[in-house]
Amino acid sequence: MASSHWWANFEIYQKYAIVVGVGAIASFTAYLAYLQKQKMDASNRDEGFVDLAKDEEPTERKVLMLGLDGAGKSSLLQGLSSERGDNRQAPQATHGSNVLCLDKENPPLTIWEIGGAESMRKYWNNFVQDTCILLYVVDACDELRLPESYLELHKLLGDDRLKGVPIIIIANKQDIEGALSPLQAVHSMGLDNTSPNERKVLSIGTSAPPDAPFGGINDLKQLLIKLAS
Ligand SMILES: Nc1nc2c(ncn2[C@@H]2O[C@H](COP(=O)(O)OP(=O)(O)OP(=O)(O)O)[C@@H](O)[C@H]2O)c(=O)[nH]1
Ligand SMILES: [Mg+2]
Missing domain, CATH: 3.40.50.300 (P-loop containing nucleotide triphosphate hydrolases)
Known part of the structure; x- marks a missing residue:
């Protein structure tokens, strides 16, 4: 098959480098997505708190x-x-x-x-x-x-x-x-x-x-x- 053919052309150390490189990029992307989600959760929490505080502010x-x-x-x-x-x-x-x-x-x-x-x-x-x-x-x-x-x-x-x-x-x-x-x-x-x-x-x-x-x-x-x- 063509796909196994191009992969077979690489030396073993090149294959390692490709696997490690792709793995690193995937991990880094996942980490960025995680940070973004944390940020959004925190801002949702803050907004919730402000709203709640407004609602519950005692008048007396x-x-x-x-x-x-x-x-x-x-x-x-x-x-x-x-x-x-x-x-x-x-x-x-x-x-x-x-x-x-x-x-x-x-x-x-x-x-x-x-x-x-x-x-x-x-x-x-x-x-x-x-x-x-x-x-x-x-x-x-x-x-x-x-x-x-x-x-x-x-x-x-x-x-x-x-x-x-x-x-x-x-x-x-x-x-x-x-x-x-x-x-x-x-x-x-x-x-x-x-x-x-x-x-x-x-x-x-x-x-x-x-x-x-x-x-x-x-x-x-x-x-x-x-x-x-
Ligand atoms: N002469 C005088 N007597 C007071 C005064 N204030 C309270 N008393 C008398 O002190 C006693 C106790 O008063 P309370 O108002 O029941 O005291 P309390 O602090 O509420 O006491 P607890 O509810 O038991 O904690 C009552 O016999 C009151 O009439 C005051 O300013 N002058
Ligand atoms: Mg009393």
Whole structure:
């Protein structure tokens, strides 16, 4: 046959060279095709991610409110929901969570309070995902519990999902004589030397006594809106 005839004309070393050459060209072409496919897959993935991020961008901002039991979280939530506070009663200890949606604000805020009793604290981390602002409530009159509050806060801040999330330290119970000032509360939580590059740390004083008007609630709301915008 003609084809076997032309092949037979080559010396053995020429045959080797042809086989090796054709093999090398085929491998190189296959490698280029593989690289091209990788590139296309990666760009498809990126586009998918961007689209997904656009679709899922939350319009509301999640605010997480934590702090030891009795610090005043539920009372502050009552204040944020209705500043007049007519006919209100002292809240019960929270065994679980409370949610307040401030959907008329811009941006809308969803504030989650998780109970602060010792048995509840192991669940705090279950709620940190997508937190935009952390509110940490301190009973500014209970100096004896400041170290416990400090420890729980720093345990919480070990969670990478809270990296860079702004914190507002709320020094609550300002109506009681001898209450720590907001700055003293930040100091007792060991956050006064936090670098602004690490996270924003703000503080505010509030009062939410069961039998007297709220104090500082409107400032707290404005601060939340400003931070969340
Ligand atoms: N005098 C005074 N009492 C307050 C203030 N805030 C809360 N209280 C009282 O402190 C007690 C505890 O308040 P809560 O709001 O239930 O505290 P909490 O942080 O939600 O507690 P847990 O849900 O158990 O984690 C209640 O008796 C409140 O009436 C305040 O600013 N001043
Ligand atoms: Mg509560």
